[in-house]
Amino acid sequence: MPLDGLGENCGVAGVTSPGAPAASMVYAGLLALQHRGQEAAGAAVGDGLVLRVRRGLGLVTEVLDEEKLRELPGTVGIGHVRYPTAGGSTLANAQPLLGITRSGEHFSLAHNGNLLGIDAAGPPGDPLGRGGRARTGSTDTQALVDHLASHPGPLDQALRELLPGVRGAYCLVLATRSTLYAARDPHGFRPLCLGRLPDGGWMVASETAALDAVGAEFVRDAQPGELLVFQDGRLRTERFAAAPQATCVFEHVYIARPDSLIGGRRVQQVRQALGAALAREAPVAADVVIPVPDTARPAAIGYARQSGVLYAEGFVRNHYLGRTFLRPGDAARRQGVRLKLNPVPEVVRGQRVIVVDDSIVRATSMKQAVAMLRAAGAAEVHVRVASAKIAWPCFFGVDISSREELIGHSMSAAEIGQFVGADSLDFLSVEAMSDAAGSPESLCTGCFTGSYPTGVPLEADSRAG
Numbered sequence: 001m002p003l004d005g006l007g008e009n010c011g012v013a014g015v016t017s018p019g020a021p022a023a024s025m026v027y028a029g030l031l032a033l034q035h036r037g038q039e040a041a042g043a044a045v046g047d048g049l050v051l052r053v054r055r056g057l058g059l060v061t062e063v064l065d066e067e068k069l070r071e072l073p074g075t076v077g078i079g080h081v082r083y084p085t086a087g088g089s090t091l092a093n094a095q096p097l098l099g100i101t102r103s104g105e106h107f108s109l110a111h112n113g114n115l116l117g118i119d120a121a122g123p124p125g126d127p128l129g130r131g132g133r134a135r136t137g138s139t140d141t142q143a144l145v146d147h148l149a150s151h152p153g154p155l156d157q158a159l160r161e162l163l164p165g166v167r168g169a170y171c172l173v174l175a176t177r178s179t180l181y182a183a184r185d186p187h188g189f190r191p192l193c194l195g196r197l198p199d200g201g202w203m204v205a206s207e208t209a210a211l212d213a214v215g216a217e218f219v220r221d222a223q224p225g226e227l228l229v230f231q232d233g234r235l236r237t238e239r240f241a242a243a244p245q246a247t248c249v250f251e252h253v254y255i256a257r258p259d260s261l262i263g264g265r266r267v268q269q270v271r272q273a274l275g276a277a278l279a280r281e282a283p284v285a286a287d288v289v290i291p292v293p294d295t296a297r298p299a300a301i302g303y304a305r306q307s308g309v310l311y312a313e314g315f316v317r318n319h320y321l322g323r324t325f326l327r328p329g330d331a332a333r334r335q336g337v338r339l340k341l342n343p344v345p346e347v348v349r350g351q352r353v354i355v356v357d358d359s360i361v362r363a364t365s366m367k368q369a370v371a372m373l374r375a376a377g378a379a380e381v382h383v384r385v386a387s388a389k390i391a392w393p394c395f396f397g398v399d400i401s402s403r404e405e406l407i408g409h410s411m412s413a414a415e416i417g418q419f420v421g422a423d424s425l426d427f428l429s430v431e432a433m434s435d436a437a438g439s440p441e442s443l444c445t446g447c448f449t450g451s452y453p454t455g456v457p458l459e460a461d462s463r464a465g
């Protein structure tokens, strides 16, 4: 669970089918991606003649009911679930957004990630354009729409010319009245996968769990720097830029669903491997290993198997709180922890407890969790974190916004342990985390190391420092 209130980034899906309604498949895909954002949702579908969009604030089921889906006929569609990492939480920032090119082509765009700038001449007043500053009040997606809309040529050409100059993290899906486009940034920060529908159509999505939801077969990951064009039943692809791959290691640690494949690895298996590595690096004499549910469950299982210490469910999580408690903000987080988690006294009473979490950002929630375990009778509480210490902000779409908010920036593991009231606290090393998650050279570990795969803006850097 997001015990520290860490923000997910967004999720996108795109579908093109020879005959089946795209809206229902986009809807199913978005339901499978709901964990990536609960603030807003939407879909846009083209029927060859008209491109229609429905979007709003709330969960997928609240925004896209049966009536709304009926209002979206057509076989080409895209969808989005939003967690606000840039821009405010307003209806205007819900996606997909609509645009129209100077040649009169209607399009709809949805985007996952965070842009650092666009090296291209843009429309007047463009905040992300050449010489502009990063991280503005408007969404990155609107900046992309404005750039494409101001281009004098066809959309194909506009995308080819724009994408190489877009800096930062993005996976985008774009639908016209009859064509689907998808693109992944040159570093491949955020995941994007390609699947084949049973009827011969295609689907792209942030995670393979969305493909599973519609019975699509996983084909491959979109390559970093790849543009995919789905037109007239055919797929054309091209690499528009090449750069060292740097997929977010945090997708494995926390963001993605455990049943998804990221970079060819099942996230659940990776999380178990993280937990096993943690048991090797940070052992402690104990009677029981418990997870902070749900995200840390596979890591706790891995820790227990490796250490031989009994595994048990020592916390029960309330799954029915609604998105109010998933919203960003310290007050909501503090209020939410006690309602989210409840210890099981019979599991922890008189026991030396190892509590495994996926990550620590602010540690205020872990402090409450430790206090709850002690109040329930735990004899000792040892916190083990199945990722390295986060000490730096993320500029690529995950809501870790400033170093001041990060307890790992100013405190050692031992000091954080004291702060949360634990008998001991330890993190996994960056090396072991990267090894468990894939090839270390193809991962971004910026928020753990301060070493980013690409330059970060001066303004953001000094604000972070």
Ligand code: SF4
Pocket: 189, 247, 248, 249, 250, 251, 393, 394, 395, 396, 397, 398, 444, 445, 446, 447, 448
């Ligand atoms: S800085 Fe951290 S959260 Fe952001 S992309 Fe890199 S690994 Fe992921």
